[in-house]
Amino acid sequence: MKPPDFKYVRVDSLEEAKQALSVATDDDAKVLAGGQSLVPLMNFRLARPRMLVDINHIPDQAYHRVENDHVELGPLCRHRDVELDQAIMARCAAIREAVPHIGHVAVRQRGTVVGSFAHGDPLAEWSTLGVLLNAVVRVEREGGSREVPASTWFKGFFDTDLDRDEVATSVGFDLPEGSPLTGSAFSEVSRRHGDFCLASAAAVVQLDEAGDISAVRLVVSGLKTVPWSLGSRASEYRGQAPTEALWTRLAGELPGEKEITSDLHASGATRRAMAHALARRVLFMAAMRAEKRRKDPDNGR
Ligand SMILES: Cc1cc2nc3c(=O)[nH]c(=O)nc-3n(C[C@H](O)[C@H](O)[C@H](O)COP(=O)(O)OP(=O)(O)OC[C@H]3O[C@@H](n4cnc5c(N)ncnc54)[C@H](O)[C@@H]3O)c2cc1C
Structure with a gap:
């Protein structure tokens, strides 16, 4: 399919981009960046912007x-x-x-x-x-x-x-990993390489000098309409030893299966099981990387 008609505006500065968006007469003006999401949506006619503001020719913005x-x-x-x-x-x-x-x-x-x-x-x-x-x-x-x-x-x-x-x-x-004693990790499950994931998880673990947890962050996607985060509950894990049992307990903080998106790709129960395994994996990996750097500060970079 080809997209519906639209007006194309090429801008050469951010000022011009802002000006073009400010004078658009309806809600249908869109910035065109890489076009990797917008153009397929337009070709399928799932998006029908009347004006595209192409920012690709603005100098010095790829930093x-x-x-x-x-x-x-x-x-x-x-x-x-x-x-x-x-x-x-x-x-x-x-x-x-x-x-x-x-x-x-x-x-x-x-x-x-x-x-x-x-x-x-x-x-x-x-x-x-x-x-x-x-x-x-x-x-x-x-x-x-x-x-x-x-x-x-x-x-x-x-x-x-x-x-x-x-x-x-x-x-x-x-x-x-710019901070000492810190490690991070990411993992996901998708049907084929390059597909959007069914679920993903990412973690940052920071240890103290004794090797106990001083900070932990965990984010999981694929459960809800926005990424789920452990947030302030993470403070309850401060000072504890980074054991596998602890990671299992922490991964257990994920929302229950009834609160999780269920669709033709996977049920809430399946997504929760995947997310639980991914969460444990990234917590373990992040902690292992932090521990390596605790023992050898130059390690992990
Ligand atoms: C085959 C294929 C596989 C893909 N797989 C994945 C994947 O596995 N994971 C993944 O994350 N992505 C995937 N993508 C999408 C890709 O990552 C896109 O690059 C990204 O989602 C959007 O970036 P873009 O620059 O292409 O944005 P565009 O398509 O140009 O724009 C997307 C939206 O963002 C708006 N926008 C873009 N830039 C700005 C800006 N600076 N200011 C205001 N609004 C802006 C646009 O107006 C539009 O609404 C895939 C795409 C394709 C074609």
């Missing part, structure tokens, strides 16, 4: 800057740019393990990280990583800007905190 173990990604930074950035990969095992699951190389070569946040697919690898890594999305409109934490960015199924006249201009987050 991926690592500074003091914090990274900022511009709106034209492609998944593949991250995958090939050794400074990012060495500082976050969870990103290293997640990004190769995003479609295939051709998709990663075009699709943007910021576009993934804007799209708000609850199964996207960046949705899980964003909540795990406390990402902050910066959005701008004519005459204003704001920063939104990933914890409130994802509102529901393909629904984010992005307003129709806003352009997402960057996403930033800390890289966990």
Whole structure:
């Protein structure tokens, strides 16, 4: 299928993009980034924007800057740019393990990280990583800007905190393995490599000098319309020894099967069983990486 008619606007600066969105007369103006989600939706006529604002020709917006173990990604930074950035990969095992699951190389070569946040697919690898890594999305409109934490960015199924006249201009987050005694991990289940996952899990574990837990974060996707997070309940695990029994108990915090999305791909019970196994795996892997770095601070980078 071919998409319905639309007006195409090529912009050469973020200012022009904001201006184009501000004068759009209806809700149907959309930013075109990598086009890897928007164009298929238009071809299937599931999306019918009347105007596309193409930001691909704006110079200097493909940046991926690592500074003091914090990274900022511009709106034209492609998944593949991250995958090939050794400074990012060495500082976050969870990103290293997640990004190769995003479609295939051709998709990663075009699709943007910021576009993934804007799209708000609850199964996207960046949705899980964003909540795990406390990402902050910066959005701008004519005459204003704001920063939104990933914890409130994802509102529901393909629904984010992005307003129709806003352009997402960057996403930033800390890289966990930049901190000492810390490890992270990501794992997912999908039917075929490159498919969207049925469920995914990601964790960050930080140990204290004695080898007990000083902080733990766990995020699981595929259960609800937004990524599920352990959130403040994590503080109850502080000071405890990182044993397999503890990871099983922690994974048991997942929502019950009746609260979990059930569809033609998998029942709530199946999704919970997958998520439970994935959660245990990433907690174990993250803790193992943290422990290796505790014993040898130069390890794991
Ligand atoms: C075959 C195939 C397999 C895929 N598999 C996966 C997968 O396994 N996991 C996964 O996560 N993704 C997958 N994708 C999607 C891919 O990751 C996309 O790159 C991503 O979802 C959106 O990025 P994009 O730059 O292509 O955005 P686009 O398609 O250009 O835009 C998507 C939406 O975000 C909005 N948008 C984009 N950028 C901005 C911005 N800067 N400001 C405001 N709004 C913006 C657009 O208006 C649109 O509504 C797959 C795609 C294909 C074609």
